[in-house]
Amino acid sequence: MSLFDLTGKIAVVTGSSRGIGRAIAEEMAAHGAKVVISSRKQDACEDVAREIDERHGKGTAIPIAASISSKDALQAMMHKVRSDLGPVDIMVCNAASNPYYGSMDGIEDDQFRKILDNNVLSNHWLCQMALPDMRAKKDGAIVIVSSIGGLRGSDTIGAYNVSKAADFQLVRNYAVENGKHNVRVNAIAPGVVKTDFARALWEDEEVHDATAARTPMRRLGDPRDIAGAAIYLSSQAGAWMTGQMMVVDGGITI
Numbered sequence: 001m002s003l004f005d006l007t008g009k010i011a012v013v014t015g016s017s018r019g020i021g022r023a024i025a026e027e028m029a030a031h032g033a034k035v036v037i038s039s040r041k042q043d044a045c046e047d048v049a050r051e052i053d054e055r056h057g058k059g060t061a062i063p064i065a066a067s068i069s070s071k072d073a074l075q076a077m078m079h080k081v082r083s084d085l086g087p088v089d090i091m092v093c094n095a096a097s098n099p100y101y102g103s104m105d106g107i108e109d110d111q112f113r114k115i116l117d118n119n120v121l122s123n124h125w126l127c128q129m130a131l132p133d134m135r136a137k138k139d140g141a142i143v144i145v146s147s148i149g150g151l152r153g154s155d156t157i158g159a160y161n162v163s164k165a166a167d168f169q170l171v172r173n174y175a176v177e178n179g180k181h182n183v184r185v186n187a188i189a190p191g192v193v194k195t196d197f198a199r200a201l202w203e204d205e206e207v208h209d210a211t212a213a214r215t216p217m218r219r220l221g222d223p224r225d226i227a228g229a230a231i232y233l234s235s236q237a238g239a240w241m242t243g244q245m246m247v248v249d250g251g252i253t254i
Contacts, residue, residue: 003237007032010085011234012078014068014126015095017044019195020145023223024092024230029056031231036081037063039095068095068122069114078129087133090234093123094145096163104158112159119163120170127174127185135181141234142185144171145226148249150189164189168245175243184242186233191249193221216251 011028015021017039025035029052037045037052045063052061062084066077081088097118100111123144134140149157150164168187175185192211212219229248232238247253 004231004235005032006090006231006235009033009089009234010036010081010087011090011092012036012038012081012088012126012130013092013094014038014066016092017041017048020190020193020223020226021092021094022048023227024094024145025061026052027224027227027231028090028234029060031235033090034059034085035061036077036085037061038066038077040067041065068097068118068126071125074122074125074129082133087137088130089134089137089140091126091130091140091142092145092230092234093126093143095122096145098157098160100159101156103155107159115159115163116166119160120166123167123170127170131174131178131183134183135178138182140181140183141238142171142174142183143230143233144185144187145230146171146187146189146245148189148191148247148253150245151247151253171245172243179242184233184238186238186241186243187245188226188229188233189245189247189249190226191215191221191247191252193223193226195223211252214252215249216254219250221248221250 011033013021013025016025016037029035037049039045042065045065049061049063064077064080066073099114100107144167146167147164149161150168154161171185171187226248229246
């Protein structure tokens with residue numbers, strides 16, 4: 001059996017109707033897992049689930065819309081997952097938001113709260129909701145998709161970076177508490193990946209080329225580049241790794 005085999009596992013991936021989340025869900029399905037496709041819009045989730053089912057068989061992907069800003073919606077999603085599929089083995093907290101660009105001394109309180117609520121508090125909720133299943137099985141993996149922004153300062157996305165740094169500590173704390181249950185909790189810190197979410201950082205050709213030139217591998221990331229890290233952290237390949245943040249950035253932080 002491959003160290004990366006996920007056959008029989010049930011994985012929930014938030015923000016998986018596009019970008020990094022979609023790539024992670026697609027690769028998990030390719031490695032044998034049943035995947036829950038979740039984002040705000042049900043029709044977008046259904047489109048992705050349909051494509052995954054066409055490649056891997058009907059029932060491989062289950063679309064369940066839920067907004068990460070609503071604890072009730074996330075609880076309803078988890079209830080449906082358990083009733084339709086069973087206990088959760090893998091939780092990937094990928095969805096996030098960033099409603100503000102500019103100096104931190106110009107951000108409004110409600111904008112800052114939205115960033116912290118969607119990028120930190122919602123991940124905390126999802127951990128709380130997934131952990132009972134994992135503790136009962138004495139096995140499980142939680143992966144939070146953070147960012148290299150959590151390692152650096154910024155004059156335009158400072159509040160976002162604060163939230164991503166907080167995710168690193170969330171991972172460490174949950175890892176300390178749950179290692180005795182054989183539950184691993186880790187983060188991925190991507191660099192600039194060509195997704196809709198990061199479009200402002202790569203759509204302009206000059207900005208794209210300048211960023212690529214500063215990157216040792218001379219290119220920006222593709223969502224599938226991040227999916228491989230998620231498979232590692234969720235499978236037996238990562239069975240002895242917990243409380244860590246894995247930087248996947250083409251080398252730009254070095």
